[in-house]
Amino acid sequence: MNLLEIKHLNKSFDNKTILDDINLKISKGKIIGLLGKNGAGKSTLIKIINDLLTIDSGEVLFKGKKIGVYSKENIAFLPERTYLDKSMKVEAVINFFSDFYKDFNKEKAYELLEKLDLDKKQRITKMSKGMQEKLQLILVMSREADLYILDEPLSGVDPATRDYILDTILSNFKEGASIIISTHLISDIERILDEVIFIDKGKIVLQSEADALRNKEKSSIDEIFRRMFKC
Amino acid sequence: MEFTFDNNIPIYIQLLEYMKIYLISGTFKCGDKLPSVRDFASTFKVNPNTMQKALSELESMNLIYTERTNGKYVTKDQKLIDKLKDEYAMTLAKSYMQGMKRIGLGKADSIKYLERIDD
Numbered sequence: 001m002n003l004l005e006i007k008h009l010n011k012s013f014d015n016k017t018i019l020d021d022i023n024l025k026i027s028k029g030k031i032i033g034l035l036g037k038n039g040a041g042k043s044t045l046i047k048i049i050n051d052l053l054t055i056d057s058g059e060v061l062f063k064g065k066k067i068g069v070y071s072k073e074n075i076a077f078l079p080e081r082t083y084l085d086k087s088m089k090v091e092a093v094i095n096f097f098s099d100f101y102k103d104f105n106k107e108k109a110y111e112l113l114e115k116l117d118l119d120k121k122q123r124i125t126k127m128s129k130g131m132q133e134k135l136q137l138i139l140v141m142s143r144e145a146d147l148y149i150l151d152e153p154l155s156g157v158d159p160a161t162r163d164y165i166l167d168t169i170l171s172n173f174k175e176g177a178s179i180i181i182s183t184h185l186i187s188d189i190e191r192i193l194d195e196v197i198f199i200d201k202g203k204i205v206l207q208s209e210a211d212a213l214r215n216k217e218k219s220s221i222d223e224i225f226r227r228m229f230k231c
Numbered sequence: 232m233e234f235t236f237d238n239n240i241p242i243y244i245q246l247l248e249y250m251k252i253y254l255i256s257g258t259f260k261c262g263d264k265l266p267s268v269r270d271f272a273s274t275f276k277v278n279p280n281t282m283q284k285a286l287s288e289l290e291s292m293n294l295i296y297t298e299r300t301n302g303k304y305v306t307k308d309q310k311l312i313d314k315l316k317d318e319y320a321m322t323l324a325k326s327y328m329q330g331m332k333r334i335g336l337g338k339a340d341s342i343k344y345l346e347r348i349d350d
Contacts, residue, residue, distance in 0.1 A: 029280065030280065031278050031280070166276065167276060170272065170273065170276065170277075170278065170279075171273050175269075187238060190238055191242055191277060192276075192277060192278045192281075194278055194280050194281070210242075211241035211242060211243055211244075211281070212241075214238075214241050214242075215241050218239070219239050220238035221238065222238060223238075223239070
């Protein structure tokens with residue numbers, strides 16, 4: 001069975017079509033890049049998979065079941081913008097997550113925080129932007145979820161932080177789980193992808209295995225993307 | 232060691248090259264037990280699935296083998312490793328000669344240049 005299946009999904013805002021007849025299958029144990037330009041529909045699609053937006057028509061199934069409470073229990077989501085209460089201390093956020101999610105591994109979260117030398121008594125407001133991004137990622141990757149969805153995890157961070165983020169993703173996802181990473185910074189991330197999905201103007205234009213695509217086109221995913229979506 | 236990857240070439244092929252060098256140089260010797268797929272993946276900072284693909288490829292070349300439940304081992308056949316080394320060295324030599332030919336130098340001159348290099 002597919003981990004995630006989307007059938008004939010349509011979504012529009014004020015008569016403007018945002019997602020146009022999306023059909024998609026995601027299987028277990030894959031790292032998938034959801035790649036598209038700004039405004040292509042990536043974030044809308046991700047919000048729908050996380051049951052944060054209603055749809056006009058179609059179906060979104062997680063392990064064969066309609067998305068809802070069950071899927072939220074098993075999907076770990078890193079949104080583009082933080083939703084944390086910044087006046088909270090790190091320790092309080094960890095407890096909050098631990099109360100909220102059954103699959104949250106507190107020991108792992110503390111272990112990862114320790115490696116960063118992050119004081120658990122510190123308030124989020126006092127942390128640098130990069131540190132806040134890292135904390136957010138640690139919270140998400142400390143869940144033992146079946147699917148991790150990361151919306152633009154690399155935008156706005158320096159190259160060293162980028163390496164840290166990629167490492168943390170690779171070494172902490174539960175075995176057999178899948179990861180969907182949306183990004184427009186393809187060259188930084190393509191090395192870790194099993195599969196790529198190109199989305200443009202609300203439509204899925206390509207879904208392929210990453211190495212097979214490189215082999216066929218004799219170039220990088222970044223290059224193929226640029227050629228396909230030249231402005 | 233930092234591992235770099237060229238995004239224009241399938242990643243598993245580049246992993247395969249790194250692995251071959253490990254075997255040729257004796258980082259892993261005949262009969263040695265290999266680290267797990269996940270350990271390798273984290274050393275190279277790649278996706279475990281891609282690492283698995285590279286290891287499967289090595290296995291189909293008989294350079295490594297899987298012992299059920301125990302993990303993966305380097306072949307016990309030293310001849311296979313020697314052959315791999317010979318082929319690899321030949322490829323490097325050919326690529327050197329190609330470069331020399333491009334600037335108009337023949338074999339004899341090429342050898343002279345090699346001799347001038349300090350080890």
